[in-house]
Amino acid sequence: MNNIKVLLAEDEPSLGQIVKESLETRNFEVYHAQNGEEAYKVYKGNSPDILVLDVMMPKKDGFTLAKEIRQENKHIPIIFLTAKSQPKDVVEGFEHGGNDYLKKPFSMEELIVRIHALLDRISLKKNNENIKIGNYIFNHTKQLLQLNNNEELLTHRESELLFYLSQQKNEVLDRTFILNKLWGDDDFFNARSMDVFISKLRKKLKNDENIQIINVRGYGYKLIC
Known part of the structure; x- marks a missing residue:
């Protein structure tokens, strides 16, 4: 079975590296971008299976990036990472095409469970x-x-x-x-x-x-x- 390919867009270098290395130890293939523009280029060049996007990023924020990608791909699962916790922020994330929303700080176990749950759900939708x-x-x-x-x-x-x-x-x-x-x-x-x-x-x-x-x-x- 091929490794799951994850595009991780996170502008905080140390957090991004921790998440990347933690996922890689669990056999994920991870592409880490540190801003929205870089993340879009990585997305176009590597066909990831799932996107994990920080909301607050330089050059292009996560909501804008997700909206842009959604115009090309209606089905790729998107998880937003954010320190924001207000319900209106969560709603905005879903309105921009997000499938799930993970508030910082988060555990790697929770992120991995959510990745698998989303991919299973997408697979179920394709079959049904x-x-x-x-x-x-x-x-x-x-x-x-x-x-x-x-x-x-x-x-x-x-x-x-x-x-x-x-x-x-x-x-x-x-x-x-x-x-x-x-x-x-x-x-x-x-x-x-x-x-x-x-x-x-x-x-x-x-x-x-x-x-x-x-x-x-x-x-x-x-x-x-």
């Missing part, structure tokens, strides 16, 4: 691009929901939320898990935001009366179909 939900066909990769000849484009967050619900079909999707995964925090305001997205999905799935998204009070949501 078309997911049947009642009479609907949901294409997670294209963020597309289809019923007969009618197609509706979902937003990134709608698509991610529906994907997790579909993977737990007829079982409870833990509320805290999905809030931390997609919103970065399980506080009251993010919970209210998720409720809004659940309502949007209910409306988009309303043309199949056998589909329900129910609220399991105190636990989470369940997609029944």
Whole structure:
């Protein structure tokens, strides 16, 4: 099996070197760049499997870099590293195409677990691009929901939320898990935001009366179909 290729963009030299060496001892192949412009060149020249991007970098910050790469590659997994901890910063990271968000300081074990989890999830999506939900066909990769000849484009967050619900079909999707995964925090305001997205999905799935998204009070949501 080929080693996993990681593009690490981190402008703090000592931290970057520690992360690089730690990953390499675990059989990752790591390309370390110290600014956003250098990272983009490394990305173009080496076809990494996953990107680990510091948010605050010289020449080009991590959010800008991710947005630029997302225009070319919709599927490569991106983890942001940052000392910022406000929910709005986490939300901004996801809006710029990030898949996960790791707050500094972090342990190498946590980073490695998240890398593997993201790559496993991308692999699962490729093998299950078309997911049947009642009479609907949901294409997670294209963020597309289809019923007969009618197609509706979902937003990134709608698509991610529906994907997790579909993977737990007829079982409870833990509320805290999905809030931390997609919103970065399980506080009251993010919970209210998720409720809004659940309502949007209910409306988009309303043309199949056998589909329900129910609220399991105190636990989470369940997609029944």
